[in-house]
Amino acid sequence: xxxxPPRFAAAVLRWIxxxxxxxxALDDLSDxxxxxxxxxxxxxADRWYWRQVPGFALRVxxxxxxxxxxxxxxxxxxxxxxxxxxxxxxxxxxxxxxGLSRNAAFTAIAVFTLxxxxxxNAAIFSVVRTVLLRPLPFPExxxxxxxxxxxxxxxxxxxxxxxxxxxxxxxxxxxFSAMGAMTWGSITLAGRDNPERLSVAYVTTGFLxxxxxxxxxxxxxxxxxxxxxxxSRITVLSHGVWTRQFGSDRSIVGRAIALGxxxxxxxxxxxxxxxxxxxxxxxxxxxxxxNEDRDSxxxxxxxxxxxxVTIDAARTDLxxxxxxxxxxxxxxxxxxxxxxxxxxxxxxDTLRRALWVLMAAVGFLLLIACVNLANMLLARSTxxxxxxxxxxxxxxxxxxxxxxxxxEALLLGALGAMVGLAMAFGVVRLLRAFDPGDxxxxxxxxxxxxxxxxxxxxxxxxxxxxxxxPALRTPYHDIIVALREGERSVVGNxxxxxxxxxxxxxxxxxxxxxxxxxxLLIRSFTAVLDVDRGFQTENRVLFQVNLPDPHNEAETIxxxxxxxxxxxxxxxxxQVTSAAAVSMRMLRGTGTGMGFAAQDKPAPPDDAVxxxxxxxxxxDYFKTIGVxxxxxxxxxxxxxxxxxxxxxxxxRVAERLWPGENAVGRNIILWKxxxxxxxxxxxxxxxxxxxxxxxxxxLAVYMPYNGGGMSSPYFVVHTNASPSALIPTVRSILAELxxxxxxxxxxxxxxxxxxxxxxRRFTMLLLAALASVALLLALxxxxxxxxxxxxxxxxxxxxxxxxxxxxSSVLRLxxxxxxxPVVLGLLAGVLGAFVLSRYMTTLLFGxxxxxxxxxxxxxxxxGVTAILACYLPARDAMRVDVLTAxxxx
Amino acid sequence: MSRNALGEFEHHVLLALVRLGGxxxxxxxxxxxxxxxxxxxxxxxxxxALRRLEQRxxxxxxxxxxxxxxxxxxxxxxxxxxxxxxxxxxxxxxFERLWxxxxxxxxxx
Numbered sequence: 001x002x003x004x005p006p007r008f009a010a011a012v013l014r015w016i017x018x019x020x021x022x023x024x025a026l027d028d029l030s031d032x033x034x035x036x037x038x039x040x041x042x043x044x045a046d047r048w049y050w051r052q053v054p055g056f057a058l059r060v061x062x063x064x065x066x067x068x069x070x071x072x073x074x075x076x077x078x079x080x081x082x083x084x085x086x087x088x089x090x091x092x093x094x095x096x097x098x099g100l101s102r103n104a105a106f107t108a109i110a111v112f113t114l115x116x117x118x119x120x121n122a123a124i125f126s127v128v129r130t131v132l133l134r135p136l137p138f139p140e141x142x143x144x145x146x147x148x149x150x151x152x153x154x155x156x157x158x159x160x161x162x163x164x165x166x167x168x169x170x171x172x173x174x175x176f177s178a179m180g181a182m183t184w185g186s187i188t189l190a191g192r193d194n195p196e197r198l199s200v201a202y203v204t205t206g207f208l209x210x211x212x213x214x215x216x217x218x219x220x221x222x223x224x225x226x227x228x229x230x231x232s233r234i235t236v237l238s239h240g241v242w243t244r245q246f247g248s249d250r251s252i253v254g255r256a257i258a259l260g261x262x263x264x265x266x267x268x269x270x271x272x273x274x275x276x277x278x279x280x281x282x283x284x285x286x287x288x289x290x291n292e293d294r295d296s297x298x299x300x301x302x303x304x305x306x307x308x309v310t311i312d313a314a315r316t317d318l319x320x321x322x323x324x325x326x327x328x329x330x331x332x333x334x335x336x337x338x339x340x341x342x343x344x345x346x347x348x349d350t351l352r353r354a355l356w357v358l359m360a361a362v363g364f365l366l367l368i369a370c371v372n373l374a375n376m377l378l379a380r381s382t383x384x385x386x387x388x389x390x391x392x393x394x395x396x397x398x399x400x401x402x403x404x405x406x407x408e409a410l411l412l413g414a415l416g417a418m419v420g421l422a423m424a425f426g427v428v429r430l431l432r433a434f435d436p437g438d439x440x441x442x443x444x445x446x447x448x449x450x451x452x453x454x455x456x457x458x459x460x461x462x463x464x465x466x467x468x469x470p471a472l473r474t475p476y477h478d479i480i481v482a483l484r485e486g487e488r489s490v491v492g493n494x495x496x497x498x499x500x501x502x503x504x505x506x507x508x509x510x511x512x513x514x515x516x517x518x519x520l521l522i523r524s525f526t527a528v529l530d531v532d533r534g535f536q537t538e539n540r541v542l543f544q545v546n547l548p549d550p551h552n553e554a555e556t557i558x559x560x561x562x563x564x565x566x567x568x569x570x571x572x573x574x575q576v577t578s579a580a581a582v583s584m585r586m587l588r589g590t591g592t593g594m595g596f597a598a599q600d601k602p603a604p605p606d607d608a609v610x611x612x613x614x615x616x617x618x619x620d621y622f623k624t625i626g627v628x629x630x631x632x633x634x635x636x637x638x639x640x641x642x643x644x645x646x647x648x649x650x651x652r653v654a655e656r657l658w659p660g661e662n663a664v665g666r667n668i669i670l671w672k673x674x675x676x677x678x679x680x681x682x683x684x685x686x687x688x689x690x691x692x693x694x695x696x697x698x699l700a701v702y703m704p705y706n707g708g709g710m711s712s713p714y715f716v717v718h719t720n721a722s723p724s725a726l727i728p729t730v731r732s733i734l735a736e737l738x739x740x741x742x743x744x745x746x747x748x749x750x751x752x753x754x755x756x757x758x759x760r761r762f763t764m765l766l767l768a769a770l771a772s773v774a775l776l777l778a779l780x781x782x783x784x785x786x787x788x789x790x791x792x793x794x795x796x797x798x799x800x801x802x803x804x805x806x807x808s809s810v811l812r813l814x815x816x817x818x819x820x821p822v823v824l825g826l827l828a829g830v831l832g833a834f835v836l837s838r839y840m841t842t843l844l845f846g847x848x849x850x851x852x853x854x855x856x857x858x859x860x861x862x863g864v865t866a867i868l869a870c871y872l873p874a875r876d877a878m879r880v881d882v883l884t885a886x887x888x889x
Numbered sequence: 890m891s892r893n894a895l896g897e898f899e900h901h902v903l904l905a906l907v908r909l910g911g912x913x914x915x916x917x918x919x920x921x922x923x924x925x926x927x928x929x930x931x932x933x934x935x936x937x938a939l940r941r942l943e944q945r946x947x948x949x950x951x952x953x954x955x956x957x958x959x960x961x962x963x964x965x966x967x968x969x970x971x972x973x974x975x976x977x978x979x980x981x982x983x984f985e986r987l988w989x990x991x992x993x994x995x996x997x998x
Contacts, residue, residue, distance in 0.1 A: 027915070027916075028914065028916050028935075028936055029962050031917070032932055055931050055934070059933045060933050742968075
């Protein structure tokens with residue numbers, strides 16, 4: 001026949017249109033087509049037919065959904081006014097509440113699932129918001145920058161400033177409205193009960209001016225107070241020390257306090273805040289001397305850009321300044337300047353990365369919770385399909401049915417949000433209690449308005465999405481079928497089963513990604529703890545002894561004598577195996593460094609000079625921390641005064657300078673490129689990772705020391721009893737030797753190690769906790785879907801068994817049905833983890849991001865637990881009583 | 890606009906049913922409208938409009954049994970109801986009143 005409309009177009013329409021109007025619509029179109037064939041020819045008619053497809057697909061199909069003339073035919077169709085609509089909403093909410101309270105177990109599980117997802121999100125988001133998103137507590141923070149020196153000749157791209165270079169750059173730049181420097185020190189606060197050691201930030205006047213700080217009381221440093229000759233005995237108190245030591249007393253301004261044996265006048269009090277303002281207890285002027293050096297890189301420099309000056313313009317400007325300085329002074333050869341925005345002042349890159357990873361993790365968790373909830377609602381809605389068919393038959397429009405379903409989901413969402421917020425409050429308190437110490441602003445974290453908004457938003461979106469899914473599956477056009485066959489018919493519905501399977505796969509995949517992330521962090525954490533530290537930590541205690549700074553030669557000698565006495569008295573104690581002092585404690589993450597070279601080898605090019613950390617140590621240091629001297633000998637007290645200097649070097653330094661040769665007796669050049677002191681190597685000590693456990697073993701040079709010369713040495717004591725029990729004895733010995741001298745920073749070396757991995761542990765524990773919750777939710781999903789399906793298939797299973805199926809074949813049937821989506825999910829999850837682990841590489845140590853054991857272990861864990869989750873319903877299926885099952889039919 | 894008022898398109902569809910006399914299939918309405926208005930008319934719009942008119946009682950539809958020898962299933966045909974006719978008459982009177990009291994409108998040249 002000539003009039004046959006385009007088959008494919010008709011098929012498309014047949015597929016799109018619901019059965020209730022399908023025939024009528026196709027009739028109209030084929031009539032029209034036939035008429036057009038007669039009028040304008042076959043081609044034009046076909047084109048016309050195709051053009052009608054979108055109209056029918058959109059207009060007509062939509063009209064069937066919205067309850068208009070094409071929608072379900074209600075027996076009565078009340079036109080709802082605004083207030084009537086409100087009434088229906090309230091009625092639906094009531095109806096939903098009744099339904100939820102009738103099924104308390106379902107409600108409890110659903111609310112708990114949602115609350116886990118929402119609570120975790122609120123908690124982590126509150127941390128992210130405070131730590132990463134809240135702006136710096138300074139005016140116009142986008143104009144603040146940090147400035148470093150770079151030295152092309154030495155291959156450093158980011159170094160602290162030297163004094164002279166800083167002052168020159170301050171004078172010569174045209175980009176900054178203020179530029180300031182800071183360096184660190186400490187001082188003893190005398191008086192009251194116990195003397196206390198306070199940290200001091202020595203700052204130039206430009207420092208606080210660049211930040212734009214307004215003092216809480218008094219004033220900050222005025223111009224000129226950083227010039228030599230002006231009064232240096234003035235201090236600005238940090239907010240912390242003001243509240244802690246001086247009871248927030250405003251009258252402290254203008255008064256004198258005794259610091260390090262001298263009187264300092266308090267001129268002001270700073271506000272609280274991170275960063276910089278809480279970096280030290282006291283702020284004192286850093287004064288510009290007449291002959292500053294270009295060799296000691298120790299100043300942290302910040303600056304405020306002039307209005308309208310971009311960071312790139314400043315880079316160009318300071319580049320010009322640096323090359324001018326470099327051409328003028330031999331010591332500044334190769335100098336450059338590096339300028340970075342203030343983005344990472346609060347949180348380091350690693351911390352930012354860790355927090356974003358956690359944020360992604362809680363996002364995944366919420367997604368899993370949603371999927372679980374959607375699955376539960378879907379199962380429930382399938383069970384209630386007859387109810388909805390009945391409502392439709394009695395005249396409920398689709399809108400009303402959807403409204404009812406969403407109302408119920410919204411109730412669940414509201415409950416979930418409330419419980420979740422309560423959880424978040426608890427979690428935030430826990431986080432603050434477990435403060436690893438190096439997450440800035442953690443104490444300020446709280447659940448505030450924006451966290452509330454995000455939580456409520458998450459709950460809203462979650463409930464609407466999860467509520468809509470089942471509502472849209474109301475069988476409008478098959479009301480009769482649904483009413484007649486009731487619930488069972490729909491279980492067999494392939495699309496519903498497929499959808500729930502896909503949801504399970506998604507859950508499994510998401511939780512696998514989380515588990516892989518947690519697994520990689522756990523392996524990194526144990527790798528850091530297992531790494532060969534080089535030094536021993538058992539029964540070792542560390543503390544700092546604070547004596548006033550020496551002011552002249554005689555005082556320096558006296559200080560050294562006191563420290564030597566202390567060491568001798570400590571070693572004489574029966575419970576002490578060995579004791580020693582060191583200029584700087586281990587595992588600080590940073591340290592002092594210098595270039596070095598062998599005197600008897602050709603000098604390396606300037607930019608290839610190796611860099612070593614240095615420490616000053618008393619004799620017995622290596623013995624006390626259990627480090628072997630592999631060649632040569634330990635220091636003796638005589639080495640301190642010997643010229644040329646005598647040093648002990650670490651094995652890696654020896655290997656570097658004299659590979660395969662004996663280093664003992666050779667001469668090493670210290671501070672290569674700077675003062676170039678020559679020293680004789682008298683010993684080689686085994687390597688240690690004493691800067692950072694996650695680092696390569698330190699290149700180290702040790703110089704002799706007696707505890708004097710540089711104030712506040714650290715003592716390490718190896719005891720054969722509890723390390724903490726030793727401290728009172730130390731205090732009483734010190735009280736005899738130097739009355740009024742405090743000891744501080746008392747810690748066992750084990751604590752020190754533990755503390756150095758605290759941030760890593762924090763991230764790891766959080767992610768592990770999130771991943772465990774995700775695993776539980778995913779397993780609950782697997783179990784729920786399968787057990788529901790088994791309960792609906794009781795008759796079928798009973799039939800199968802009646803017809804001779806063995807129990808094991810039923811088991812296999814159910815298991816394979818349950819595990820199929822799990823296996824798919826595992827595959828997808830492994831792929832996802834492959835891709836997403838890329839964002840974690842900087843958080844890992846000693847383990848690759850594609851670590852096979854982690855992936856395999858996690859997949860196995862998920863697979864095995866999923867089999868268990870499938871086994872329970874499968875066992876129920878095997879126990880189906882044939883007679884009962886068939887009788888039910 | 891009151892709930893009973895006819896939209897312009899509905900008005901046209903109803904008039905087309907009158908012009909076609911007796912029972913008409915959807916496609917016939919489409920053609921009738923295209924011929925009368927000299928514009929293309931979307932069958933989807935007519936489809937929805939016919940059913941809206943039916944819902945409001947201005948039209949009714951029946952499924953005609955297949956004629957002998959025609960085969961296939963019955964096809965839906967629409968016809969105007971007395972309420973529809975009354976509605977048209979009413980709107981015609983309204984228009985005439987409006988036209989009669991006002992000044993004639995000049996046809997755009």
